[in-house]
Amino acid sequence: MFNNDRDSMRQFFCDSWSKAQNNQPLEPIEQLIVSVAQAHPEYHDDLSNPDKSKGKEYLPELNEVNPFLHMGMHLGIKEQCSVNMPNGITELVSTLAMRVGEHDAEHQVMECLAEAIWQMQHKEIQFNETAYLECVKKTLSK
16 A cells, blocks of 8 residues: 555545545545544644645754654554554553553654664664663653
8 A cells, every 4th residue: 555655655644534524435544544633633734735745845853743754653553552563562552541541642652663763764773672662661650
């Protein structure tokens, strides 16, 4: 479904949103995308304007959040939990969700995931599941 083409991925998110807004039937992945999007009304304009948002550069140095990256990370965490990979992530996220709610728990875990991905990319190493899970555990102890 997805390839490494940023615009295709963004278009898929926008198409899923459009289908939902027009009460069209959704595939399971589209339903998941829409559920994440519904929790982020601040991204609805981006999702409703694919011609504008597909090619847009979101610059962190200007305090811009990339809505597609953000929603994609929610999807990634949901997928990790659905298959419990890395081993133990489902229980950790569930425990955190009982304290702060599912959406906020994903936001907190997202910081750990972002750090693990950054380390992997900048150090050119494998994804460090142990460090990632330790970060999530630390989030639980706050």
